[in-house]
Amino acid sequence: MFNKKKTGKNKILQLQQDEDHKKDLTPKKRKLIIPHEDHKKPPVTQNTTNYNDIDLSKYSNDPLLTSTNNVTFLKQILDDKRHLVSNLDTTISDEDKIIVRMMLSIKNFLPKPDDFHITLTYAQSLDSKIGYRFKKTPISHIETKQMTHFLRYHHDGIVVGYNTFIEDNPNLNLKFYEDTMNFFLKKSNKKIIPIILDPKMKIKNHIKEKTNINLKNNYLNEKGSKAIFVCLESCFEKIDEQWLDVLSVPDEIYYNMHELFRYISERKPIKSFMIEGGASIINHMLEQNEKDEFIDTLIITIAPIFLGDKAVQVSPGINKKLGLRNVEWVKGTTDTVILSKK
């Protein structure tokens, strides 16, 4: 049942190394990196497109696809006019088709323009773990990771807790993978606003000690928006940093997640929030959602891996069965995504 080559620590470390080295590789080499892929299978990117495989009419109502000429992109590829499409040297792969299917499935779970909307989304192992401490842990397959970036595209703000900010040094921007994301997002200037829940304003000391902060680099290199650090009013201190704003929130509101996001949306240009973690934030949200159903969409990627008892666990402090409603499952090459809405 367990393939040691594909599960286990070595694989996870390998995936971490893959992730770390991706940016240094040429596009050709990057295509070979397919986390969780069965390496015995021939590479799927070489498949020839069967004209009947893709029904373009399916995409015609998607504002994202139509607004960025992606239907034209797809047509060009299908018509074998690939020379018209920059940076693209393959036909539509099976992986890309899966991604398109995933994107179409999540369309019913996306925020409606201008609606206040809260999405909670994360990737977990079979043992409900979401990562190792101080080690950015890839869990999602490249397809489901791309789906996450597609989701990011549809939200105004992306939220993580302070520990995730410290431990992962995340980018929290829109990243475009080879092939598929080029179809969908390449021409977009959309930027999502990173929001860090930092009640005690620990960022104040962190910036004195650390210079390599991805959120800062992204902002300075125009690869990301200015971050918002959200702190308790009682802990507020002024910070003079170009790449971040601090928003102080009344102490009595801060730990009520529903009220917190409402408070932020009334003061910042953010209507839709995509909360990615970490475990404390997720658990707290699930606990509060039991009484006050404020999570509009819950999207969990489940990868066929175990991370073991040292990893950080999602498990809300509830004492009864908590079921999800309006559930759909989408299957990728290796991962499964569970989608649920209010």
Ligand SMILES: NC(=O)C1=CN([C@@H]2O[C@H](COP(=O)(O)OP(=O)(O)OC[C@H]3O[C@@H](n4cnc5c(N)ncnc54)[C@H](OP(=O)(O)O)[C@@H]3O)[C@@H](O)[C@H]2O)C=CC1
């Ligand atoms: N697989 C995935 O999809 C994801 C995985 N992760 C992983 O999660 C791990 C971090 O999780 P975890 O350690 O739980 O930390 P979190 O990222 O959840 O941050 C916790 C901190 O956030 C602050 N905080 C603000 N509001 C709240 C609130 N309402 N409830 C709880 N805390 C709040 C607290 O700061 P203070 O202590 O100052 O009060 C708390 O210590 C990392 O290993 C990261 O890799 C993270 C995101 C997604």
Ligand SMILES: Nc1nc(O)c(N)c(N[C@@H]2O[C@H](COP(=O)(O)O)[C@@H](O)[C@H]2O)n1
């Ligand atoms: N969807 C998803 N899959 C995984 O495997 C993950 N490890 C995460 N982690 C979250 O993504 C953040 C990193 O974002 P960038 O790629 O740096 O933009 C990380 O901090 C977690 O929030 N998510």
